[in-house]
Amino acid sequence: MNSPDKLVQFIADLDEEQSLEAVRQRLAQGYDALRLLKTCQEGVRLVGKRYEEGSYFIAGLIMGGEILRLAVEVIKPELEKSTSAQSPGRIVLGTVKGDIHDIGKNIVSTLLSCQGFEVIDLGVDVDEDVFVRAVAEHSPQILGLSCLLTTAFASMKSTIAALEEAGLRRNLPIIIGGNSLDDETCRYARADYWTNDAMDGVGWCQRLFDKEQSRVSLG
Numbered sequence: 001m002n003s004p005d006k007l008v009q010f011i012a013d014l015d016e017e018q019s020l021e022a023v024r025q026r027l028a029q030g031y032d033a034l035r036l037l038k039t040c041q042e043g044v045r046l047v048g049k050r051y052e053e054g055s056y057f058i059a060g061l062i063m064g065g066e067i068l069r070l071a072v073e074v075i076k077p078e079l080e081k082s083t084s085a086q087s088p089g090r091i092v093l094g095t096v097k098g099d100i101h102d103i104g105k106n107i108v109s110t111l112l113s114c115q116g117f118e119v120i121d122l123g124v125d126v127d128e129d130v131f132v133r134a135v136a137e138h139s140p141q142i143l144g145l146s147c148l149l150t151t152a153f154a155s156m157k158s159t160i161a162a163l164e165e166a167g168l169r170r171n172l173p174i175i176i177g178g179n180s181l182d183d184e185t186c187r188y189a190r191a192d193y194w195t196n197d198a199m200d201g202v203g204w205c206q207r208l209f210d211k212e213q214s215r216v217s218l219g
């Protein structure tokens with residue numbers, strides 16, 4: 001049997017076959033799907049670290065991303081088993097301009113859908129005007145921006161500024177997500193909440209929506 005550390009190692013070493021086999025084995029053994037996702041995320045974090053240290057090149061990042069994408073495909077049906085029937089609300093989601101990372105965003109999208117949210121996913125490298133048009137068209141209860149690159153932080157800020165300018169920011173809670181975010185980035189971008197954990201983000205959306213619902217029903 002593989003220990004959780006082995007799976008992290010397989011991913012960090014870019015061993016696709018062993019990584020996916022370990023994921024399948026663990027699911028068959030009844031491992032919690034969310035915990036398994038986090039383990040995979042830890043592996044890909046090490047890929048990023050090795051890239052940063054110069055022992056991997058861009059091909060390593062591509063391979064790491066691909067292994068994670070395939071692992072998510074294997075885990076997804078398990079996550080979807082807990083799908084909730086009701087539709088608590090609508091969320092517009094996208095990766096901001098200049099950034100094409102989408103694995104984390106796609107995980108969030110899957111988890112939100114599993115909780116019954118209607119997700120309008122605008123994809124990657126999304127221009128601020130596209131966010132503005134989508135918010136105007138769909139009137140979501142929440143907007144989610146994904147951003148992994150520090151060089152794209154400015155895009156989060158300008159997207160939120162464009163929404164303010166269009167008069168669409170009021171009553172629109174905005175959550176930003178990505179591995180390199182912190183309180184300071186959240187303040188800089190003028191977002192309401194930040195996270196680097198998909199489940200934490202989903203929890204925030206649910207709490208927010210519950211509050212909104214009780215406010216509406218109280219009149």
Ligand code: B12
Binds near residue numbers: 098
């Ligand atoms: C895979 C990968 C790639 C793949 C992306 C494939 C894809 N389809 O996404 C490819 C090869 C394309 C790539 C390209 C580049 N990458 Co890259 N990449 C990574 C890597 C290894 C993993 C990212 C990932 O998928 N993580 C796993 C997911 C699950 O985690 P996550 O994205 O953080 O998402 C979780 C949470 O943050 C949260 N979340 C995310 N979004 C949202 C949104 C909302 C609303 C909510 C609620 C939550 C939420 O939920 C997720 C699940 O918990 C990271 C390393 C790292 N440590 O992150 C580098 C990394 C992000 N990349 C990096 C760089 C530099 C690049 C390039 C510039 C390299 C280059 N020279 O070309 C390009 C940029 C291209 C561009 N314009 O975007 C740097 C960024 C440094 C920085 N701070 O700016 C990193 C950190 C690597 C490093 N250590 O140097 N990359």
